[in-house]
Amino acid sequence: MPTEKERRFVGPRRGQLIFALFFFLFSAVLLALIPDQTRWVEKSKFVAQPRFWPAIGLGLMVLFGGLHLYRLPWWRATRYDFWEVRKWFVVLEFAGWFMGYVVAVPIIGYLPVTLIFVPALSWRMGYRTRFMLGISVVFAVAVVVLFKGLLSVKIPGALLYEYLPGGLRSFFILYL
């Protein structure tokens, strides 16, 4: 049965201890690195020192992070905590999809990669009907046309576009 302190805790129990512990250790390590990573300038005011604000930020991180850890109602990790951590690692797959997209665009081109990325990820997520794949293709084209063609956001032309013939090449670099 949960105690009164556990009942009043805001948020779920799973993962809290591991997050708080990691946050505290991460802050403490960064604070310990402060002499190496920042500089103390002679004949300069205390508040104008380059070290002043990193010290404030990291000092408060250690202080508040430590107090948060100390005030946690649970001090023992359970299997639910480890299941939660496994759940955090699941999203690394999607982070990988995102990074793959980022790496492929400057080589293959924004339009072709988006046309592959959106339907492929939709397929991976279980949308395998012809209707949903069609919608993904339409969405991919709409995004490229809207952002690169109409709003002219800065996405450079791909390496592959260099092999296209004259007029088509500049059209692809500018709009697709």
Add this chain to the structure above:
Amino acid sequence: MDLLISAFEILMRWDVALALLTGSVGGVLIGAIPGVGPAVAIAILLPATFSMDPIVGLTVLLGIYGSSMYGGAIPAILINTPGTAVNALTTYDGYPMTARGEPRRALSLAYSASFFGGIFSVICLILFAPVLAKVAPMFGSREIFLAALLGLILVVVAHRGQALIAGALAAFGIFLQTIGLEPVKYSQRYTFGSDFLGGGINLIVVVLGLFAISQAFVLLTDEDERIRLTKLRGGMFQGLRELGRHPRVASVSAAFGVVMGMIPGVGEFTAQFMSYTYAQRTSKRPQDFGNGSSEGLIAAETANNAVPAAAMVPLLALGIPGEALTAMMLSVFYVHNVVPGPGLFQNQMDFVVALYLALLILNVLVLIFLLFATKSLIQVVRIPNRFLGVCILTLSFVGVYSLRNSAADCVLAAVFGVIGYILKRLSLPSVPIVLGMVLGGIMEVKLRAGMARVKEPLDFIDRPVAFILFLIIIIVLTIHIRRVLKDRKELKEAEWQTRNSSIRFGKLMLRRRNSFLKDRGKQVRARHSKRLRRLTGLF
């Protein structure tokens, strides 16, 4: 009058009109899709607005900010799922109305209340602008530093029960903005010798990671929901008439929205909570609240829609954003070299009034759009969650990559996406990180400038505005510490179930001693020692 005319001249352009239309319709659509929300949309669109004129870019973003709450009421009322986080209170009375067969009445009332809240706040602020123009120049470096500090403290203490971790995350934001080349002494801070950290961590990369990419991860790992939509029949105009029957609730709620919106870190939730509580306490039928009360719906919707215009006040007058959305808008100002703050009110008052007028027009456009297009609009609720996740991930790429065409930025955004996902899973706030970054940067610059003319520490608060701000900080901290102590006392009382006895350690020991010495205590101890003897006798 001249001011109004010049403000209208700024707005009388085809691109501004297009931005108004896109922002209002886009905002309603984004608000109506549960799981997207204005923060995600603004984060994605931010880099795209950098190539536009400041007024055009800001109008699009303001349009999304101001109109998303209108759209958010649609799923809140029809399927009991708030479209944006601030529509959560709308479900309390909106959905019960749908359940008893009055979805049209609930929607029309929500639109009318939102419209009233939006218009009320804009009119208040246009009238208030000359006063602000007089007050804003009184803010020098020290005052802006103290105001930013106050904003940060308010953001932290607003997270009741999570203030410690909110403080730690705000400090993380302050640390993040210090990474890179320090601009005065030209020394590297926490770059670990790498080039890509030398340029610092861009706010938009962090915002996109924490809001957009993390939301995509949440949706991609979520299940699709089965949605059953109620059919809407008839017109949507009856809400305007019904709103007219509750002028007191509507105006008090809008006033709460305006006041709370101006205070950094407070925002929609507090405004809604206060106006809902007020409406319930003063209602003739308080038992209806939570069961489909029209007054409850009016209080919730009016208060949340009065906030966006008011939230622009600290941003425009002092350059201090009070929440994540206005923090994102601050970067649009900086990109165009328009520095919000006292100077903006002194030199470009017409620009400020033009922004408020844009908000006014926006509210009218949104109401007209919703009154006629709700029936078709409700279909967006059907978009499956995980497909929405695919769309947000695709759009996030545009936002991050178009900033500097840097793959390193994308890696950082993905890292912050994972951090944001973890924070969401643990129900921890990510807004303090963003505000820590923005306000930390402001505080660093202003403290350095302010201390240049200060000989003794007390000289820092020798000007009236600085002293008032300092007093407010002390009051806020005192109230917070008192509340924490009260919560601890309540916790101890609940744990020990001793409401009428003291919970001090000494008194507790005294009570123990007394019970120990009483006859009953002796009997109990004798029984226990007898059992213990029997038990040890077994072995």
